[in-house]
Amino acid sequence: MLIIGIAGGTGSGKTTVARSVIDQLGSSQVTFISQDNYYRDHAHLDFKQREAINYDHPLAFDNELLLQHLKQLKETESTVQSPTYDFANHSRADRTIELQPNPIIILEGLHVLSDESVRGILDIKVFVDTDPDVRILRRVLRDIQERGRSIQSVYDQYLTTVKPMHEAFIEPSKKYADIIIPEGGHNEVGIQLLTILTEKYLLQSQLVPSVSHRTIGD
Structure with a gap:
C-alpha cells in the first residue's frame, strides 16, 4: 500500500490535484482521505x-485518530469509518465515510506535512504551491458558497x-515535500508526474508479492 500526502495552503488546489490523479488511476485503486474530516470533536462546547x-x-x-485509521488500513487491510465535519456548525457530523484499504491512499490537507507523526507514515510527500491572491479568492468563494459563511467572517478569519x-x-x-506542484490543478505536467x-x-x-515501505527523495 502506498500513502501519498498532499499539503498546501487554503485554496491552493490540493483537492483538485488529488481528484485528477484519482481520475487517471481509477477510483477502485485509490482511497481518498481529507484531513478536514478529522477536526477535533468539540460537541461539548456551545x-x-x-x-x-x-x-x-x-x-x-x-491526528491521533487519523494515524490510527491510516495504520489500520495499511497494516490490517480492513475498512475504517472516517468521521465527517459540519463546517457551518463547527462540529462533527453524525455521518461517517467507510474507507477501503485500496493499493493507493491519498491524504489531502493543510497540515499533512506539518505534523511529524503524520509525515512519517507517508511514502510520497507533495506540496501544492499557489499564489496567495489566488488562494484567498478561492477561499472566499468556497466558504460563502459551500460553508454558509459571510464575507465578514471570511475576512476576519x-x-x-x-x-x-x-x-x-x-x-x-x-x-x-518530495514533489512541489506550482499552481495546483492547472499544472498538468506536475499532476502527470x-x-x-x-x-x-x-x-x-x-x-512483486510484497513491496517494502519506501519514501521517494529520502
Whole structure:
C-alpha cells in the first residue's frame, strides 16, 4: 500500500490535484482521505465557543485518530469509518465515510506535512504551491458558497488565523515535500508526474508479492 500526502495552503488546489490523479488511476485503486474530516470533536462546547477556535492551527486536527485509521488500513487491510465535519456548525457530523484499504491512499490537507507523526507514515510527500491572491479568492468563494459563511467572517478569519498559520506552519512544511506542484490543478505536467510515479508503484505491486515501505527523495 502506498500513502501519498498532499499539503498546501487554503485554496491552493490540493483537492483538485488529488481528484485528477484519482481520475487517471481509477477510483477502485485509490482511497481518498481529507484531513478536514478529522477536526477535533468539540460537541461539548456551545456554538460561540466552537466558532472562536483556531481551525487553521495544526492542533485543531485529531491526528491521533487519523494515524490510527491510516495504520489500520495499511497494516490490517480492513475498512475504517472516517468521521465527517459540519463546517457551518463547527462540529462533527453524525455521518461517517467507510474507507477501503485500496493499493493507493491519498491524504489531502493543510497540515499533512506539518505534523511529524503524520509525515512519517507517508511514502510520497507533495506540496501544492499557489499564489496567495489566488488562494484567498478561492477561499472566499468556497466558504460563502459551500460553508454558509459571510464575507465578514471570511475576512476576519483570514487575517486572524488563516494567514498567520500559513506563514508559521504550512509554508515552512514545504521543505519536507518530495514533489512541489506550482499552481495546483492547472499544472498538468506536475499532476502527470505524480500519476506516473503512482502507476509505477501499482505495476510493481502486481509483479512483486510484497513491496517494502519506501519514501521517494529520502
